[in-house]
Amino acid sequence: MTDITLSKHVVPATITVSTTKTGGATLSNIAYAVFILFCFWVGSQILNLLVHAPGVLEHLAQGNDATRPRIEMGLAVSTVFGLVPFLLGCMFLGVIGLAVKYRHRHYY
Secondary structure: OOOOOOOOOOOOOOOOOOOOOOHHHHHHHHHHHHHHHHHHHHHHHHHHHHHHOOOHHHHHHOOOOOOOOOOOOOHHHHHHHHHHHHHHHHHHHHHHHHHHHHHHHHHO
16 A cells, blocks of 8 residues: 655644733723723713703704704604614615625535
């Protein structure tokens, strides 16, 4: 029988597993967590301002031009014309992302 010798091992003889963690990864994870917590804190402060000070959103939506009529916008109107299109757009982008991921997974 013929003996076949390969130049490289198919399966490495020794597998080294590193059990030490690098300090840079830990510090970057902590920095990212602090950034996310800061974003949540800012968002909660803005929501708190809008809830406890009615009329702020309507005031910010209006210009300083006195010739324009004053717009009184209720919570339902701002939800229908603000939040609903945003959520539908996010859902549309999510469906496109899932379709691309599915197509990439099954065609390559």
